[in-house]
Amino acid sequence: MSNSALILAGGAGTRFWPASRRARPKQLLALDGERSLLQATVARLAPLLPPDRIWVATTPALADEVARQLPDLPAGRIVVESALRNTAPALGFALMAMPEEVRRGAIAVLPADHRVADAAAFRTVLADAFTAAAGGDAVVALGVVPRWPETGFGWLELGGVAPGPAGLRRVERFREKPDAATARQFLASGRHLWNAGIFVFRGETLLGHLARLAPEIGSGLAALVRQPERAAEIYAALPAVSIDYAVMEKLDDIVTLPLDCGWDDLGSWQALYEVLPAGEGGNRSHGATIAVDARDNLLFADAGTIAVLGVEGLVVVRTGDTVLVLPRERAQEVRRVVDALAAAGRADLL
C-alpha cells in the first residue's frame, strides 16, 4: 500500500497583510525565499512521495493560483472545496475525493503555510509516521520539540512509549493554548510538544473516526457522495470546525513522534523576522531594500524598493499597491489595519 499526502491549502488570514490578500493568502506567498510556502511544502515531500501521491485541498478563490504554483502536480490532484469550512470538513471532503486505493493507504495531512528549516529531518520523522500508521488504525500526530513557551499553539502532553518506530509515544492528552505560566511549565517539563497540526493515518481510519465522533460531518460527507448535484449546498452547511476539535482531541488512542526540524508556523511578521537571516545592522530583508543607520527592522519588499534611515524595530512591508509600517512588537495587531481599511471601504486592498 502506498503512502500519500494531503496538503490543506484553503486557509485565509490577515496576519501577513498587505503581502497576503484574500485572493493570495499566506500559503501562496514567498515569505522566506523564492518559493511560496505551499511550493516549499510540496517540494519538502517530493523525495518521499511521487507527484501523483500528493493532493492539495483548497477553495475556488485560490484554485487557479494553486494550480499555477504547482504545474508538476498531475491532473486531478487539486481538490476544490466549494466553501471555506475549516479543516474537519476540508479534510473529510478531500478524503472522499481520493480513490479508494489511496484512502486505504497512509495519508499525511499537512498545513500548507508552515516553514521547515531542515527538510531532511522532517522527512525522516514523516517516514516513521507513515510506518506507524500504514499497518493499522494508528493516528500519528507530529509533535514539535518546543523551543520557547509559546502561548499561541496547542500542546501535546506525552504518555508512555508506544509500540512502533523508535520515539513513538502515546499522547496523554491535547492541551489547549496555555497561559504564559502554563506554557513555561510545559516547556520545562520535557513532556510536552507543540501540536503542529500534522497528522498521519489511513484515510479510512480517519473517515471512521469522523463518522463516529463528528456525525454531522460524517453524514454530510456521505450525503455529498449520494447527491453530487447538491454538493455545494451540503458542504456549505457542514459545521466549520477544526479536525483537532472534531476528532483528534476526542480520540483515546493517538500517538506522536517528536519533530525537531526548525519548524515554524510563521504566525506574524515578527515570526518571519525571527527566521530570516540578519543582515547589516540586524535588519532582515526580502526583496530590494536599503538601510542607512537603521537597526533590527524587517524590510519586506514584495514589489519596488524599501529605503529606511534612522529607524529601529519596525516592520515595513511594500507591495505593488500598499505599504505598511508598524513596530515589530505590535505585529500581532495587523488585523486592526485590515479592519480599518474595511471600515473605510477599501475592500480593494483586502
Added chain:
Amino acid sequence: MSNSALILAGGAGTRFWPASRRARPKQLLALDGERSLLQATVARLAPLLPPDRIWVATTPALADEVARQLPDLPAGRIVVESALRNTAPALGFALMAMPEEVRRGAIAVLPADHRVADAAAFRTVLADAFTAAAGGDAVVALGVVPRWPETGFGWLELGGVAPGPAGLRRVERFREKPDAATARQFLASGRHLWNAGIFVFRGETLLGHLARLAPEIGSGLAALVRQPERAAEIYAALPAVSIDYAVMEKLDDIVTLPLDCGWDDLGSWQALYEVLPAGEGGNRSHGATIAVDARDNLLFADAGTIAVLGVEGLVVVRTGDTVLVLPRERAQEVRRVVDALAAAGRADLL
C-alpha cells in the same frame, strides 16, 4: 513699460526623495495640494501679469514636463538652459533670451519651488516691488518677515527707509546662513528679514550689474549672443554661482520690502509636515493613507496606499516604485539614502 516675471525652474535636489527624482525635482511636484509648486507659482502671479509676461527658465531634462504642466503659457516663454549652472548664469541667459522690450521693463525673478500661504498678500508686496524697480535702477529684494530663528537661510539686515512705496528699506548687508545664536539675535532684533531669493529689477539693470560684478558671466553671455552655434559649450563653461553670490551681495545699493504671506521654502519633509493641516492623531497626509493608533506622522502617498499602526513622528513616503521611512527629526538626512542608493548602483531610483 510692462512688468514681467522670470521663474527659475531648473533646480535639482534630493531633499524630497523619493517623491523628487532627477527627472522630476521638487518644483514639479504637488507637495501641498493638487498643483505642483511651479504651477502654484505661475497661478500666484496670474492676477498681476498676463500669461505672455511670465517666463520660465529650466533645463533640457525638465523642459518637457515644465511645458506639460504649463499648457497656458504662450509659445517661447520657456527658456531652456543647456546645462545646470546655478542661478547667476541661468538668470543672465534667460534675460538675454527675452525681447529687448521686456528687458527694459521690471522683472521679478522667483524660485519655482516655494510655498506661499497668502497669495494676495504676496501680490500686494510684489506690485509695490514692481513700482519701486520700474522707474529706475533699483534692485528690490523681497525679505520675508522671520517666524523662527532659521539657520538654513541667508538673512537681510535692514538699513534706513528708502524713497518709494511704503515699507521700502535699504539693505544694510546680506548675512550668510547664521549659527543658531546669531539667528536668535537676528529674530529678536526686528531688523532682519529672511532672504527669499525673490528679486525685482529692470532686466537691463541686472545685466549691467552682471557685466560689472561678474565679468566672466557677463562676457560669456555676450559671446553666446555672438556665437549661437557655440552656445552650449559657452554656457557649460560659465561659473556655477548663485545670483546672490555673483551680484546681490556685492551691490552697494539694494532695497527690500517686507513680505508676510506665509512664505515657506519647503526645504525638507519636516518642513512639509509643518505646513500641511493636521488630521486625526496629529498625522499629516497626502494621498491615500490610513493610520491606526499612530501619531504625528507625515504620510505622503504619491502612489498607492500607506497604512501605519502604532508609530509616531515618522516620515513615510510611498511612490510608484519606492517607499522611504525615517524619523521626522532626521528629515534633513534624506541625502544619505540617495547616496547609498547611488553607491549600490540604483541610479534608476535617483
